[in-house]
Amino acid sequence: MATSFNFLLLLLLLLLAGSTAAFPNFFLSPSFYSYTCPQLQGIVRSTMKEVIRNDTTNIGAGLLRLFFHDCFAGGCDASVLLDDTPEFVGEKTAPPNRNSLRGFEVIDLIKKRVEAACPRTVSCADILALTARDSVALLHGPRWKVWLGRSDSMAVDQNAATFSLPGPGSNLPILLAMFAAKGFSARDMVALSGAHTLGRSHCSLYRDRIHGDSNIDPAFSAALRATCPLSAANATATAPFDRTPERFDNWYFKDLVAFRGLMKSDQALYGGGLVDPLVEIYSEDNEAFGRDFAEAMVKLGNLSPLFGFYREIRLNCRKVNA
Ligand code: HEM
Ligand SMILES: *[C@@H]1O[C@H](CO)[C@@H](O)[C@H](O)[C@H]1NC(C)=O
Numbered sequence: 035m036a037t038s039f040n041f042l043l044l045l046l047l048l049l050l051a052g053s054t055a056a057f058p059n060f061f062l063s064p065s066f067y068s069y070t071c072p073q074l075q076g077i078v079r080s081t082m083k084e085v086i087r088n089d090t091t092n093i094g095a096g097l098l099r100l101f102f103h104d105c106f107a108g109g110c111d112a113s114v115l116l117d118d119t120p121e122f123v124g125e126k127t128a129p130p131n132r133n134s135l136r137g138f139e140v141i142d143l144i145k146k147r148v149e150a151a152c153p154r155t156v157s158c159a160d161i162l163a164l165t166a167r168d169s170v171a172l173l174h175g176p177r178w179k180v181w182l183g184r185s186d187s188m189a190v191d192q193n194a195a196t197f198s199l200p201g202p203g204s205n206l207p208i209l210l211a212m213f214a215a216k217g218f219s220a221r222d223m224v225a226l227s228g229a230h231t232l233g234r235s236h237c238s239l240y241r242d243r244i245h246g247d248s249n250i251d252p253a254f255s256a257a258l259r260a261t262c263p264l265s266a267a268n269a270t271a272t273a274p275f276d277r278t279p280e281r282f283d284n285w286y287f288k289d290l291v292a293f294r295g296l297m298k299s300d301q302a303l304y305g306g307g308l309v310d311p312l313v314e315i316y317s318e319d320n321e322a323f324g325r326d327f328a329e330a331m332v333k334l335g336n337l338s339p340l341f342g343f344y345r346e347i348r349l350n351c352r353k354v355n356a
């Protein structure tokens with residue numbers, strides 16, 4: 035009996051393993067915790083309000099990025115939250131994440147409050163999805179319904195983070211291919227890149243662009259070169275991705291059209307390429323951007339979330355349950 039049950043589960047897993055963001059997810063639902071944890075969304079929202087009210091570091095940007103990095107590397111399963119242990123090395127210290135991902139303490143705080151209200155019920159993966167949505171909404175961006183019911187991973191794969199995340203030097207064909215590999219259209223990719231309306235980047239990641247590229251506003255690059263010299267990457271210098279790094283709006287796209295994209299991968303979206311028309315639309319229409327961003331975020335949240343009749347709910351988001 036148990037064997038055939040496992041066999042069925044395996045079959046189901048195999049059938050769905052190939053499913054990508056382009057397909058609706060049959061295992062998630064916006065009302066997943068309606069009966070088991072009706073307080074959930076209120077707890078996340080009120081904690082996020084408090085966190086953002088107190089914040090001086092633009093932490094909402096960090097939380098949005100956490101969700102992207104979790105989902106893009108092996109699915110939305112909270113694997114990005116696991117600390118390294120002597121037995122395994124996780125995603126946190128993979129090159130795209132090391133010394134750069136942030137917001138883990140906020141997830142810990144929310145998890146603590148959720149566990150107090152609804153013990154062993156809500157996955158860390160679902161908390162990440164809600165936290166990303168609320169960060170955007172509280173920073174004046176669009177809102178969307180979050181589909182819930184994900185399971186937390188029990189293992190990690192550092193390679194998934196190292197090889198599936200795009201880098202700051204990526205060109206347009208690479209960006210299109212990396213997103214297409216996960217089921218995202220060019221439109222989704224451009225809209226999701228608009229997440230860079232929030233937050234900042236480090237000198238080492240935009241240094242080559244401001245010293246070498248010709249598709250850049252000269253006044254913009256000159257100002258940045260003052261604190262980010264070519265000779266030695268200034269470890270403390272950072273720059274905002276757009277003119278309004280604490281507000282979720284379409285300034286990112288307006289800046290791209292003005293050739294003030296910060297990293298090579300940002301400006302790769304505009305200036306003679308296939309997706310110029312999309313960048314232009316978003317630069318002129320904040321609502322169109324918001325709508326497409328919200329839709330693409332739901333797809334991002336569908337990236338092979340772990341599911342099954344058994345759901346793993348980590349008690350501490352940083353550690354696999356004993
Ligand atoms: C399109 C390809 C993308 C590339 C190449 C890319 C790369 C990067 C890099 C290199 C940084 C700077 C990290 C640092 O200096 O600490 C960054 C920051 C950020 N990324 Fe992306 N990213 C991409 C797409 C996305 C997407 C799809 C999202 C979310 C949906 C996102 C959200 C963010 C946010 C919010 C920040 C600022 C983080 C902070 O202030 O802590 N990025 N990204
Ligand atoms: C926000 O600041 C208040 C007052 O300093 C403090 O009591 C509260 O714990 C802080 N909350 C968070 C989530 O940091």
Ligand SMILES: *[C@@H]1O[C@H](CO)[C@@H](O)[C@H](O)[C@H]1NC(C)=O
Pocket residue numbers: 260261262263268269270271272
């Ligand atoms: C490095 O960056 C910091 C912060 O922007 C700045 O104050 C400092 O002058 C920079 N140092 C150099 C050598 O450019």
